[in-house]
Amino acid sequence: MKVVKAFNTTFAGLLTAGEGHGFPLDVLIAGDDSAAKDKIAQFVRSAAMRPLDVGPLRRARELEAMGFLHISLQQPLQLDWQSSIKILP
Template structure:
């Protein structure tokens, strides 16, 4: 029997954090929903249990304790907040998989605030040198988690990282969330993935996709 893994979702009450929590609650995971507002975290946990009574979801307001207890950590906070989260969890995230979902967008959504030769994920890896940072879920909108099949096609979700075992574990997470995982390459590929989502956000605004759009690689 497969061992239940514990996942800490830091920022679990945000749009992406709560969408991730609800999707991953379908899998064999114990979820620690971490947020500054404990009441909101409890509300997310209650909503999960209401729709899935068998789900294991607990609310917490301490990212350090949640990360210490977890096997995996999802940093579901805006790019600007990642540095502070990394500072708090650095010691307890040692050797653990840490998932970066952030896109370092500027205020007008016409560019990124990171330098061309780096990415939010690579910066997080520098801040957490003893963790296994994986880029995932940044190319999907929060609304896609409720409908990961669009126009009859399963949305692709790209992941990148330097650790093969961690990539496999995160691929399983992506599948549980309802998306088709594609291993795009090493962590440096995050630079492309973050720009891909910038483009999708710009296209959403231009063509009014109503935040229900995603990437799909068509091939034979």
């Protein structure tokens, strides 16, 4: 079985829009099978979002932590679920 972790750091409302505040969404992808990650990356690009390969499936642990932190910031910062994690160069 091939397992790929993706999309958990982006809220559903923004995924539906495909962008946040005028920027394409970054979709963080982790997995051990490069072909499976490539398929997810193609899907992400087809939705005008930016796929970012963050490494092997063991990175799912960090993605879960990022997602939890992102969720926990919504109320204190009054973000109304309209924020996203963006990697800037």
